[in-house]
Amino acid sequence: MLNSYWLDANMSTDDVWKKICLAFPILADNECSRECPEDNVLEEIKELKLNKCIEDIVICRIEQIMRQKITPDFWSRFSERKTEIGGFERFKDAVDFLYNSFSNFLPMLENLEKFRTISRINRVIYGEETLLGTFKVIVTSTLLSQLPLTHQIITEDFYKVSFKVFCNADKSDVDQDESSEDVVQCGGCSHEIEQCHCQAILLVFHETNRKLIELDLLERLAGEVITTLIHIRIENHVQESCKGSFDTSYISSLESWLSTVVMGWLTHIYNVNAVSTQSSIKKFHQKISHFLYETYTRTRIEQLFNIIIEYPDSQPAVEDLRICLQKTDLRLYLTQKLQRALETRLLHPGVNTPDVLTAYVAAIRALRQLDPTGVLLETVTLPVRHYLRWRDDTVRCVVSSLTEEGPSELADELVRGEALQLDEGAPSDEDMTNWEGWNPDPVDADPSKTSKSRRTSDIISMLVNVYGSKELFVNEYRTLLADRLLSQFTYNTEKEIRYLELLKLRFGESQLHYCEVMLKDVYDSKRINAHLHSDPNFKLDRQQFPSTAMILSAQFWPPFKEETLELPDFVKEHLQIYTKAFETLKGNRTLSWKPHLGSVNIDIELKDRKFNLTVSPIHATIIWHFQTKNQWTVEELSQLMHVPATVLRRKIAFWQSQGMLREISTDSFLLVEESSTRSKCPVPPDMVCEDEETESAMASAHDQREEELQVFWSYIVGMLTNLDLMPLERIHQMLKMFASQGPTAVECSLRELRNFLDRKVREHRLLFSGGFYRLPKS
Amino acid sequence: MKVTIRSWTGVATWRWVANDDNCGICRMAFDGCCPDCKLPGDDCPLVWGQCSHCFHIHCIMKWLNSQQVQHLCPMCRQEWKFKE
Structure with a gap:
């Protein structure tokens, strides 16, 4: 060319x-x-x-x-490079060199x-x-x-050093007076205060950035490093500032920190010609503020379990999280994290059921605030509900905390009083009047449930829903009520009636009918006692001690534990007189005593001591017998009182702890007439002694259920005799068809049935092989 | 040692002194109450006929009211007369 x-x-x-x-x-x-x-x-x-x-x-x-x-x-x-400062110098040299060469062109x-x-x-x-x-x-x-490959190290050094200096300058504005005296090193450049290089470093930093911007190289060369540095800085700051305290909201303070400190540094880097960098700074601000939200949300999610445990106090943190969740896409992360936290920290055998319940209640309230639609709550707490269903004492804990005295969230909730919402109810129509305010359910919602049922169900409903049936709860309440009535022996039932009314509001009248009768029994007993004692015809006033009774309608009380006790004849005579009086008062009716239940007030006079105690009949009987003979063996007493030796030993322990009896050889006890030898623990007079272990007088719910399931057993044996081999599902179906009809239908889930059958297998009354149950050949 | 009982509070369950457990009409327990009642005992008492059969009072009254011609005991078909 x-x-x-x-x-x-x-x-x-x-x-x-x-x-x-x-x-x-x-x-x-x-x-x-x-x-x-x-x-x-x-x-x-x-x-x-x-x-x-x-x-x-x-x-x-x-x-x-x-x-x-x-x-x-x-x-x-x-x-x-050897040190960070070295890296700083090298970067500056390099940029200077490049800039000079550039200028030469x-x-x-x-x-x-x-x-x-x-x-x-x-x-x-x-x-x-x-x-x-x-x-x-x-x-x-x-x-x-x-x-x-290694270019980032030097770049990082450069920005790290300068950022440190910058932050230090920023910080020292705040707390200059307090700490500057005893600090020898400058926080920024790590030189001694007198020879602080901070100003020089800032100057170099400024200059270098100006050059890089002029070369259009800042973003390319250092952008990534700057972003990483800022991210690390944000992470550290978030960690530091909201570590362990949930009672303040941090969003605004974090945001202002971001826009002053971090953005301040950024403008420091970019601020050469303000107009051209304005937009890129703005973009940067958006990016890092999103990052800030995300970091904060993640931190809060990590702490969510603790936040929940401290719930009403940690409300600001929950509110923060709610706002952050709207700005970030971390819902799924939250669900997974929280579920895992719940599983590792709550759902294992080492945690008491009341604690699990408390946490569950707190979770319900906190997550409600976090997500008013209740979807989050439903998904996250699913494992908790499964777990609670598996625990034996859940119902008992729920019911007892419902009726507990003193501050209890559940009791408060009960007082608030609303009809119980159960899942089984027909899906109600959405509210049509406020259709403009309608929002779709979140994506992770279970489509088979109405959003209204999620929104409205309250804490007690959620707890009852763990089992999905009211009966279990009502039965447990009945047992607890029976226990309380029979352990306190006060005829004062006002408080119980109040609770019963509250419960009726929730569980419905018919369910609690039995409890009503129970309370009426107590009330009636009081009246009958007063009547019998006031009428001289019954000769009760001429007794050596007043005998009163709690007269119960057996059909309406939960089954009692069967225990035997032979009372002293002297006492039996008294009770006989009482029975006679009752029979006279109420024609054609008589009483069957439960000798092991009741409470006895006794005076005990020893050679040097005198007590007044309120004890159970069995305790009274034991000590009564020591009047005639001051040394008994357990076996003798057992025969006399018709009480098993194991029970007797436990009861004697009470008198031992009172210093009245002493075990002189195995199972042989001697009355301690004089306490001179062991006066270390003088018993205060007039004390009321509760039984050491407050045992339930009622058969446990578990035992009751077992009894109910026994009904099925004859059906099952019949089926297997005819059909030889049957799988679990088929047995269940057959039972549903035949056994669960009629007024006394007993519901039985597949799971329960399997447990029942497995127990029978363990007892060698069934054989199980290849998925089939059959009867053992006899 | 001397033990003096100051007071004794026992626990007892009441029951009707009858020759059966359940009411022959409603098949509910005598110690419970008839299907129309909520409270047992005084509020839903038993009555005895001269034939010595007994029922919830509400049950036998319902039965007797439904009989137009003759009042018979539903158990033994003898004429129903209340035992005094």
Whole structure:
């Protein structure tokens, strides 16, 4: 190509080349000189009509120099460093070097630009209109094409050091007076205070950034490092500021921290020409504030279990989390994390059921606040509900905390009083009046349930729903009520009646009918006692001690534990008189005593002591017998009282603890008449002694259920005799068909049935193989 | 040692002195109450006929009211007369 022009211009090739080199010295030597050639030189070259070609050659040369000299030189400064400060220096050197080389190119570029204008070349090179733009693209691309692996270390050093200095300067504004005296090292540059380099570092930092921005290299070279640094910084700050305290909201303080400290640093980096960087700073702000929210949310989610446990106090934290959840997409993460936390910290045998319940109640309340639709609550607490169903004493705990005295969340909830909402109810229509305010359920909602049922069900309903049936709860309440009535022996039932009314509101009248009768029994007993004692015809006033009774309607009370006790004849006579009086009062009715139940007030006179005690009949009987003989063996007493020796030993322990009896040899007890030998623990007079272990007088719910299931057993035996082999499901179906009809239908879930059958297998009354049950061959 | 009982509170269950457990009409326990009643005992007493059969009073009254011609004991078909 050169050849053809050369022929036209009638010049030698050398002459032409020399001329071109005169205009663009870069082509001739390796160094780019600063001197500017005269304008006429450019004019002359223009005449050669080699415009485009010359431009190409020059740019090619620039690229070559960049690639072969400047870039390797630049990156060579990014090698090993010893300290952070060293890295800082190296980075600064490198940028200075690059900037200088860049500046050296500038006159030549100007020259080329001039050349372009006079020869009217206006083509676009590398997508840039101007030569400067093109040059910057060349610089960036050659730099990035030779990126060494370890370049980030040095960059990181640079920004880390400067960020530290910056933060320190920021901090020292706040607490300068307190700590500056005893600090020898400067928090920013780690030099001694007197020789603090902070100012110098800031200056260098500022300068370097300015250069990088001028080169358009800041984003490319340091963007990632800056972002990482900021992220780490945000993470640390969030961790530090909201570690372990849930009673304040942090969102606003975190946001202001972000916009002052972090954004302050960023503007420090970018703030060279404010207008052009405005938008990129804005974009950056959005990005890092999202990151802040995400970090904060994650931190809170990590702590969510503790937040829940402390719930009413941790309300601000929950509120924060609620706001954050709307801004981030961490719902699923929350569900998984919280479920795992619940499983590892709550749902294992080491935790008491009341504690599980407390946590569950707290979770219900906290998650309600977090997500008013209740979807989150439903998904997260599913394992808790499964777990609670599996625990034996759940019902008992729920019921007792419902009726507990003193501050109990459940009792308060009960007083608030609302009809119980159970899942089984027909799906109610959505509220049509407020259709504009309707929101769809969250994506993770269970579509088979109405959103209303989730929104409205309260804590007690949620607890009852653990089992899905009211009966279990009502039965448990009945047992607990019976226990309380029979252990306190006060005829004062006002409080119980109040609770019963509250419970009726929730569980319905019919369910609690039995309990009503129980309370009426107590009330009636009081009346009957008063009546019998006031009427002299019954001769009760002439007894040696007043005998009263709790007269119960057996059909309405839960089954009693069967225990035997032979009372002293003296007492039996008294009770006989009472029975006679009752029979006279209520014709055709009589009483059957439960001798082991009741309470006895006795005076005990020893040689040197006197007590008044209130004890159970069995305790009274034991000590009564020691009047006739001061030494008994357990066996003798057992025969006399018709009480099993094991029970007797336990009861005797009570008198031992009172210092009345002493075990002289195994199972043989002696009355301690004089306490002189062991007066260490004087018993205060007039004390009321509760039984050490408050035992339930009632058969446990478990035992009752067992009894109910026994009904099925005859059916099952019948089935298996006829059909030989049957799988579990089929037995269940058959039972549903035949056994669960009629007024006394007993429901039995598949799971329960399996447990029942497995127990029978263990008792060798069934055989199980290959999924089939059959009767053992007898 | 001397033990003096100051007072004794026992626990007892009441029951009707009858020759059966369940009412022959409603098949409910005598110690419970008839299907129309809520409270047992005084509120739902038993009555005896001269034939010595007994029922919840509400049950036998219902039965007698439904008999137009003659009042018979539902158990033994003898004429029903209340035992004095």
